[in-house]
Amino acid sequence: xxxxxxxxxxxxxxxxxxxxxxxxxxxxxxxxxxxxxxxxxxxxxxxxxxxxxxxxxxxxxxxxxxxxxxxxxxxxxxxxxxxxxxxxxxxxxxxxxxxxxxxxxxxxxxxxxxxxxxxxxxxxxxxxxxxxxxxxxxxxxxxxxxxxxxxxxxxxxxxxxxxxxxxxxxxxxxxxxxxxxxxxxxxxxxxxxxxxxxxxxxxxxxxxxxxxxxxxxxxxxxxxxxxxxxxxxxxxxxxxxxxxxxxxxxxxxxxxxxxxxxxxxxxxxxxxxxxxxxxxxxxxxxxxxxxxxxxxxxxxxxxxxxxxxxxxxxxxxxxxxxxxxxxxxxxxxxxxxxxxxxxxxxxxxxxxxxxxxxxxxxxxxxxxxxxxxxxxxxxxxxxxxxxxxxxxx
Numbered sequence: 001x002x003x004x005x006x007x008x009x010x011x012x013x014x015x016x017x018x019x020x021x022x023x024x025x026x027x028x029x030x031x032x033x034x035x036x037x038x039x040x041x042x043x044x045x046x047x048x049x050x051x052x053x054x055x056x057x058x059x060x061x062x063x064x065x066x067x068x069x070x071x072x073x074x075x076x077x078x079x080x081x082x083x084x085x086x087x088x089x090x091x092x093x094x095x096x097x098x099x100x101x102x103x104x105x106x107x108x109x110x111x112x113x114x115x116x117x118x119x120x121x122x123x124x125x126x127x128x129x130x131x132x133x134x135x136x137x138x139x140x141x142x143x144x145x146x147x148x149x150x151x152x153x154x155x156x157x158x159x160x161x162x163x164x165x166x167x168x169x170x171x172x173x174x175x176x177x178x179x180x181x182x183x184x185x186x187x188x189x190x191x192x193x194x195x196x197x198x199x200x201x202x203x204x205x206x207x208x209x210x211x212x213x214x215x216x217x218x219x220x221x222x223x224x225x226x227x228x229x230x231x232x233x234x235x236x237x238x239x240x241x242x243x244x245x246x247x248x249x250x251x252x253x254x255x256x257x258x259x260x261x262x263x264x265x266x267x268x269x270x271x272x273x274x275x276x277x278x279x280x281x282x283x284x285x286x287x288x289x290x291x292x293x294x295x296x297x298x299x300x301x302x303x304x305x306x307x308x309x310x311x312x313x314x315x316x317x318x319x320x321x322x323x324x325x326x327x328x329x330x331x332x333x334x335x336x337x338x339x340x341x342x343x344x345x346x347x348x349x350x351x352x353x354x355x356x357x358x359x360x361x362x363x364x365x366x367x368x369x370x371x372x373x374x375x376x377x378x379x380x381x382x383x384x385x386x387x388x389x390x391x392x393x
Contacts, residue, residue, distance in 0.1 A: 001125055001375060001390075002317065007079075011374050020110035021092035021373065027081030027099040027106075030137030033058045036079050039133045040109065047117045049132065052074030058136035064119050064391070067310065068125025073385045074131040074153075078105045078111035078138035087365035094318035100183040102367040103383060104351065109134065112372045115382050121317070128389045131157055133338075141187070141296035143334035149341060157304055160344035161263045161384050162335050163377050169350030171370040174314050174380060175326040175348040178307050182300035183234070183260040185332025190215065190278060194287045196251030202365075203255050205249045209242050211285045212253035216240065218277045226273050227266060234260040235270065243286065255311050260330040262299045297332040304344035310345050310384045313392075316374075317383055322350075349377040 009016075011275045028036050038278035040060045044051045086093050086100040088295065094100045116132050133153050137144035144247040154160070162259055169175055187280050192215065216237050235257065261267040272291050307311035314323045326348070335346045351369035360366040386392070 001122065001386055002083065002120055004122065004214070005118060005305060006379055007119065009375060009378050009382065012117065012273065016110045016114040016374050017371050017379070020106050020371065022108055023079070023106040024090075024101045025092050025095050026102045027094050027096055028100060029083060030080040030140040031058070033080060033136045036109075037134065037136065040079065040113065040294065043113050043131065044116060047114055048120050055153055056144060056149075056151040057146055058135075059148040059151070059153065059227040060134040061148070061153050062132035062134075064116065064123055064126070064132070066128050067124050068127040068129025069245070070126075071132060072129045072156050074133055074157045074338070074342070075112060075333065075381050075385060075387045076133040076135060076160060076162040077117070078109035078135045078144070078238055079109045079366055080105060080137050081137050081377040082139055082363060084363065084365055086392070088293045088368055090368065100365070102364060103139070103362045104167075104369050105138065105262045106161075107165045107351075107369060107371070111381070115378045118382070119148050126389065130385055130389075138334055141185075141294065143297060145334040147339040149337055154338065154341050157342050160338045160342050161310065161381060162338075162344070162346045163349045163381060164333070164346070165351040165369050165373050167352040167358065167367065167369055168346035169348055169352060171353050171373050172318075172322050172376065174318055174347060174376075175351030176307055176311050176314070176323070176325045177302060177326055178304050179301060179327055180262040181302050181328050181346060182297055182333045182336070183232070183262055183328070183330045184261045184299045186267070187273070187296060188257055188259065188291070191290045192253045192255075192287055193289065194251050194253075194281065194285070197249050199247040200248055202249060206251075206286045206376050208250045208253040208287065211282060211287045212240065212242060212255055214281050214285070215255065215278055217329040218226050218281055219274060221272045222277070223295060225271065230330065231266045232262055232330070233266055233270065234258070242315040245351050257293040260332070261272050261330065267295075282283065297334040298336045298340070299340055300333050300336040300346055302345040306388070308342050310347060310389055313384045313387045314380055317379060347380070349373050349380065
């Protein structure tokens with residue numbers, strides 16, 4: 001069946017590219033998707049897939065039922081864009097000002113749609129069913145996965161697989177990981193309230209800039225002195241805003257940033273230490289503060305058995321040298337919630353290509369990916385789905 005699957009995917013690859021470019025031209029942000037899910041549902045319906053729309057709000061779920069009894073495997077793609085002004089200069093660049101597919105979700109969607117079309121032509125040979133989860137709002141917390149799960153997208157599903165077109169890996173490479181793979185992604189905001197005044201009379205003020213600067217430095221000690229060196233964690237201050245005029249000491253300063261962890265105990269400890277440090281610094285300086293912490297997507301933890309199945313499948317259809325067990329990354333993904341309900345694995349499909357100038361990172365205004373990666377992703381997703389349904393590996 002693999003030969004038939006691959007030949008049909010290769011034949012339909014131009015259609016996959018055309019779909020990706022059409023989605024790329026008309027990006028929609030998370031929780032604002034209207035046209036995108038409508039197009040997905042229309043395509044799936046036209047190729048004969050049973051479709052349910054409005055799943056969890058804006059999601060689309062398709063089901064392909066094989067003619068032979070068996071298990072049920074789910075494959076997932078996300079379809080939301082980002083609030084970024086595109087600077088790629090591509091002929092199919094975004095037509096919507098300030099919005100762009102800067103992470104590859106347009107490619108994920110096109111990949112899964114064409115794979116669905118191929119599976120429909122093969123359903124007489126399928127044992128069991130394939131569930132196609134087209135998810136909205138992956139880029140935002142809490143994200144679309146939780147809502148779609150609550151609305152039954154995993155009902156009857158025995159395993160799930162997904163991939164991300166990943167520009168840090170060159171096209172042709174496949175990266176997989178056992179256990180924790182992508183981090184829990186949290187956000188925090190801190191506002192320091194001091195007492196403003198004239199720049200010539202600092203002794204009459206409580207300088208919010210100085211207090212906030214001390215908070216920034218002290219928070220960095222959590223990673224170096226409070227977290228076990230063997231527990232991966234990141235605390236980054238990404239925004240520091242304060243002041244206006246050159247000769248006025250600011251009375252307020254606002255800090256925003258992110259914490260990334262793999263272990264909930266480490267996550268909780270970091271939050272506690274942050275609160276203690278912020279409180280201590282502010283009290284010592286005579287300032288007050290507000291501190292808000294938003295827990296985002298939880299960590300992606302791959303199932304060992306299904307990861308092993310995927311790795312063995314990948315090594316049979318790709319050059320084994322191109323199939324690598326890679327280290328976990330600190331990026332976040334709400335695929336985590338699917339894996340909390342059913343076994344499965346999430347992997348990276350290499351999509352970078354220096355020779356083509358495809359070198360920019362995800363979420364960059366010039367981000368792009370090598371479209372050949374979509375065909376590679378489709379082959380690997382399709383192959384592992386068949387392996388699961390037919391109890392191979």
